[in-house]
Amino acid sequence: MKDILIVGGGYVGMYTALRLQRKLRRPLKKGDVRITVIDPQSYMTYQPFLPEAAAGNVQPRHMVASLRRLLPKVRILNGMVTKVNHAAKRATFQPAEGEEREVGYDVIVMAAGSISRTLPIPGLTDVGIGFKSVAEAIALRNRVLSKIDLAESTEDPALRKKALTFVVVGAGFAGVEALAELEDMAKDATRYYRNIKPQDFHWVLVEASNRILPEVGPEMGRWTLEQLRERGIDVRMETRLNSAVGGHIELSDGTAFDAETLVWTAGVKPSQVVNATDLPIDDRGRIKATPRLNVEDTPDAFAAGDVAGVPDVTMPGEYCAPNAQHAVRQAKVLADNIVRHLEGDELKEYRHKYVGSVAGLGLHKGVANVYGVKLRGFPAWFMHRTYHLSRVPTLNRKVRVVVDWTLALLFKRETISLGEIEHPRDGFRAAVNS
Structure with missing residues (x-):
């Protein structure tokens, strides 16, 4: 019996396990295999739908897929891998509650993904x-809507202005899509308020470089910038956040103002578990991987996705970008190479053809560059939804997402804040103490 341990249940981990589950239906040349996936959550999140969930266009439960439902033949352990001793082929597993324990394996797959990359900003x-x-x-959606409620209810001009000021740092996909969807939602919500109009909002996008959405190319990036500014969004290029103490925002261009909402999307870095392993790490904190997705100079170890530095064989000297497109494709090659490794066959290189990029900018608005075809507006928005719908795992989730979108077209968007769900015991505590 061979034990395969997959650290992480995101794109790479889930899709690798799913493909292995299918391919290992038949016996291998060298015996049976048992697969274990360790992840803090019991589900995989389809992250490109986070902006739509924040805007209320997709139900949160419809953008996640249950690992246990998708992987009935795989052992799922919920918790954290805090250490990997590959020399001894042992991983330290810390469940959500209880004492940690060691999990043995024969082959390990490092697919722990990434976390937000932050800076020491006050x-x-x-x-x-x-x-x-x-x-x-969901917390961000509730926060934006609750701040609109606050602005409607207060008579303090300074408090009102602060409540209606929203800052997003980072102009990649996550930042631009989150800001565009939330701005679109907030504008729709104003129809239900007597004293708030779309022009009362102050949306600020802060980007340290001189371009936004670099993934879609310079031309489409410039068009997106124009569109955002036409919508009244304050885009600050070549600008950094210097301080946010007490909600007082200070930017590197000398601008200062108050805001109660600050969203940080300025890049990612590999999961911290890579620092607790004896696997080789590069100067960016990623596990050193080869084009075959095995760990450099390390038998029985594989790595892919955001946690790994995978050389891009189509662009010598470059590495594969940490995005969903690569992660899903790498998982296919990774699973096949694990089977080849177990059977003693030669591994294949991960080689990809660039498809392009799509981004949503709110309802019926988008930008896309797919196979060199550049689209914007409604056609790009439609392509954005079509592409991501095709990538959502399981027919069940695809149908539910389509139903969500259909209802959103037929009926007005829900703009209710349910912020109390983040603190469900507050009401009970108040009753006890009264």
Whole structure:
């Protein structure tokens, strides 16, 4: 019996396990195989739908897929891998509750993904929120709507202005899509408020470089910039966040103002578990991988996705970008190479053809560059939805997402804040203490 341990249940981990589950229906040349996936969550999140979930276009439960339902023949352990001793082929597993224990394996797959890359900016950890999980997306939606409620209810001009000021740092896919969807939602919500109009909002996008959405190319990036500014969004290029203490935002261009909402999407870095392994690490903190997705100079170890530095064989000297497109494709090659490794066959290189990029900018708005074809507006928005729908795992989830979109077209968008779900015991505590 061979034990395969997959650290991480995201794109790479889930799709690798899913393909292995299918391919290992037949016996291998060298015996049976048992697969184990370790992840803090019991589900895989389809992250490209986070902006749509934040805007209320997709139900949160419809953008996640149950690992146990998708992987009935795989052992799922929920918790963290805190250490990997590959020399001894042992991983330290810390469940959500209880004592940690060691899990043995014969082959390990490092697919732990990434976390937000932050900087030592004063006040950032106190007022900032990331945008990498369902919880963060829904919390951000509730926060934006609750601040609109606050602005409607207060008579303090300074408090009102602060409540209606929203700052997003980072102009990659996550930042631009999150800001565009939330701005679109907030504008729709104003129809239900007597004293708030779309022009009362102050949306600020802060980007350290001189371009936004670099993934779709310079021309489409410039068009996106024009569109955002036409919508009244304050885009600050070549600007950095210097401080956010107490919600007082200070930018490197000398601008200062107050804001109660700060979203941080300025890049990612590999999961911290890579620092607790004896696997080779490169200067960017990624596990050194080969084009065959095995770990460099390390038998029985594989790595892919955001946690790995995978050379891009189509562009010598470059590495594969940390995005969903690569992760899903790498998982296919990775699973096949694990089977080849177990059977003693030669491994194949991960080689990809660039498809392009799509981004949603709110309802019926988007930008796309697919196979060299550049689209914007409604056609790009439609392509964005079609592409991501095709990548959502399981027919069940595809149908539910389509139903969500159909209802959103037929009926007005829900703009209700349910912020109390983040603190469900507050009401009970108040009753006890009264």
